[in-house]
Amino acid sequence: MTDAPSVRQLVADAVSRIAPDVDPGDLDADLHDDLGLDSMDLLNLATAISIASGVEIPERDLPGLRTLRQLQEYLARRLERGPDHDKEVAP
Amino acid sequence: MPDASRSTVEFRMPSLGADMDAGTVVEWHVRPGDTVHRGDIVAIVQTDKSDLDVEVFTDGTITELTVPEGVRVPVGTVLATIATGGVAAPSGEPSKPLLAPVPTEAAAERAPTAPAHPDLHSPVLRHLAERLHVDIARLHGTGPGGRVTRDDIERAARAPRVTPRARRLAARHGVNLDQLAPTGCITGDQVLAAAERPPAAPPPSRSTPAEGDSMRLAIARQMTRSWQEIPHFRVATRIELSGLLAQLATLNEQRTVAERILPAAVMLRAAAQAAADVHGVNGWWRHDEFEPAPEVNLGIVVALRKGGLMAPVIRNADQKSLAEVMAELRDLVTRTRTGRLRASDIESATFTVTQLGENEVDEVSPIIHPPQVAILGLGAVHREPWAVDDTLAVRSVVHATLAADHRAVDGRVGSMYLIALRRHLQEALP
Structure with a gap:
């Protein structure tokens, strides 16, 4: 699950469901400023990714996830650490 | 028998x-x-x-x-x-x-448009239709007496229409819709036929739910009618939201991403509750009189990324919990932007809200969607100076503007609406 292609695919699948007009290969465009996703789209995207991967994405992490590459890297990192970091408390 | x-x-x-x-x-x-x-x-x-x-x-x-x-x-x-x-x-x-x-x-005012007869058209239009490969006999005119106009022909000649099934199949089979047909309507069968042909070199293009030109024209017609027919007046106020946003942030920290509630949902629910309280803004202007609506069906303006907008409806939005409004809002926004709205999603709005919160503009002066009689415009929530007793503080504030049809609504009712909105926003979270 943590290999790069499956993470890439997972993020691309979520994008094509939530925002079919966005090119899932455009990894470095800012989802909000460049691609025009609003807070509802971004939340829906995070939800779709969270459900598909089993990784819970806390509210405080969302501001740092502005591009598809950042989402991929975040997801890979979280999956590396293993499941169930859901209840982890911020320091 | x-x-x-x-x-x-x-x-x-x-x-x-x-x-x-x-x-x-x-x-x-x-x-x-x-x-x-x-x-x-x-x-x-x-x-x-x-x-x-x-x-x-x-x-x-x-x-x-x-x-x-x-x-x-x-x-x-x-x-x-x-x-x-x-x-x-x-x-x-x-x-x-x-x-x-x-x-x-x-x-109601317009008689059903009769199918246009080719003999009725001027040689100029017939020539134009021929040149653009438009079958003029199949067009239903928007001109006087159902006559086909130059616009009708040019519109028919523009971008191919795509059915939702065709769109889904195209995505699944990687068919580039742009390369299918220059005019007419692209159906699922055409996409399947194209999918069996050797794949084209460029990657599949992703289509949007809007078909730019015709949506633009529909918006143009509706907004022109509203602007020409409706004597708009506006009342506006600023509403302080710091307390609400802090409560919401605390609440969201404890929730999974799927359960989270955006400020937009809180504001929409409060807007619906205020419309239920001040029902003079909730209904339609028809046949020279105001017809109050029995329930609050909240139209929410959803902008499409490639331009244009739709206004799907949250039914009985004043009766629903925050979680229910949020769930419906998520669902409607997603389906609007992926071209999967149902007819029932856009029927019977009694009052509409437009939020420009994402665009970082402070206020919006909206135009009514006839036959409704009022629309609420909410700007972006932003930090601004705010008087607290005799000192100045900095607070999160939203500017709310109600545009109303003066044939149906008076200034006093408009003001009462905004006061009710403020109260519902301040009481939104326990």
């Missing part, structure tokens, strides 16, 4: 918005003999704004499809007949339309 226990009901072209006076069945999902149940999607209807799934509101068996795919017909035209198993209607009573269309002034 038909079975007395059965009756026939007519399935008519619904009015899917105040600006719609005709539509096209681009795909039937049923055939004569099929059994249908209330809520089944039986057809895809194309309006100027988008393609919509249309549901049936009775149980029965399709007896006849009276309008074939691809033919544009006026609102109210019988599209199909359905035999129901219920008790027959008393003789002489007309069968009820299955979809209760929202009567619109535009539709």
Whole structure:
């Protein structure tokens, strides 16, 4: 699950469901400023990714996830650490 | 002699918005003999704004499809007949339309558009139609007496229309819709045929729900009508939200991403509750009088990324919990932007809200969607100086502007609405 292609695919699948007009290969465009996703789209995207991967994405992490590459890297990192970091408390 | 226990009901072209006076069945999902149940999607209807799934509101068996795919017909035209198993209607009573269309002034005032006859058209238009490969005899004109205009021909010649099924199949099979057909309507079968051909070199293009030009025209017509007909007045206020946003942030920290609530949902619910309190803003201006609505069906303006907008409806939004409003908002926004709205999603709005919160503009001065009589515009929540007793503080504030139809609403009622909105926002979270 943590290999790069499956993470890439997972993020691309979520994008094509939530925002079919966005090119899932455009990894470095800012989802909000460049691609025009609003807070509802971004939340829906995070939800779709969270459900598909089993990784819970806390509210405080969302501001740092502005591009598809950042989402991929975040997801890979979280999956590396293993499941169930859901209840982890911020320091 | 038909079975007395059965009756026939007519399935008519619904009015899917105040600006719609005709539509096209681009795909039937049923055939004569099929059994249908209330809520089944039986057809895809194309309006100027988008393609919509249309549901049936009775149980029965399709007896006849009276309008074939691809033919544009006026609102109210019988599209199909359905035999129901219920008790027959008393003789002489007309069968009820299955979809209760929202009567619109535009539709009521205008006689059904007669199919245009080629002899009626000037040589200039016939020549234009020939040049653009448009079958003028199949066009339904928007000019006087149903006459085809230059605009009608040029519109018909522009971008191909794509059915939702075609769009889904194109995504699945990697078919580039741009390369399918220069004019006309792209159907699912055409996409399947194209998918069997060797793949084209460029990657599949992703289509949007909006078909730019026709949506632009529909918005243009509706907004021009609103601006010309409705004597708008506006009242505005600033509402302080720091406490609410802090509470919401705390709440969201404890929630999973799927359960999270955006400030937009809180504001929409408060807007609906205020419309329920001050019902003078909730309803329609029809036949020279205000018709109050029995419930609050909140139209929410959803902008599409490639331009244009739709206003799907959260029904009885004032009666729903925050979580319910949020869930519906998520669902409607996603389906609006992925081209999967149903006809019932955009019917019967009684009051509309537009939020420009994402665009970092402080306020919006909105235009009413007729026949509604009011619309609330909310700007971006931003930090600004705020007087607290005799000192200045910095607080999160939203500017709320109510535009109302002065034929139906007076300034006092408009002000009461904004006061109610403030109260509901301040009481939104326990």
